[in-house]
Amino acid sequence: MKHKIKRTYRYRLYPNEAQKQELARTFGCSRWVYNWALETKTKAYYQDEESLSFTDLSSRLTSKKKEEETEWLSEVSAVTLQQSLRNLNQAFTNFFEGRTE
Numbered sequence: 001m002k003h004k005i006k007r008t009y010r011y012r013l014y015p016n017e018a019q020k021q022e023l024a025r026t027f028g029c030s031r032w033v034y035n036w037a038l039e040t041k042t043k044a045y046y047q048d049e050e051s052l053s054f055t056d057l058s059s060r061l062t063s064k065k066k067e068e069e070t071e072w073l074s075e076v077s078a079v080t081l082q083q084s085l086r087n088l089n090q091a092f093t094n095f096f097e098g099r100t101e
Helices: 017-048 054-066 068-075 078-096
Strands: none
Touching: 017 054, 017 068, 017 078, 054 068, 054 078
């Protein structure tokens, strides 16, 4: 029987000021999208008795980015915003399948 050796690598990043601002903007937008999607999904369920999927939320996010008051969402990568929706979807799946503490 062979034993596998597991290794861990740690990296430390030292972003400059422009990179720090970009990271802060990206994290803030991701947090906003997660909370917006949670509120949207919850309201749809309780008010309209509708269950929104990832695809539904994604198309609503696209529309949301075109609105004047939330056009700042277009300043960051769409990949991180989509990942926030995936994280929310996975959280719901875990909850309803009993994989939470």
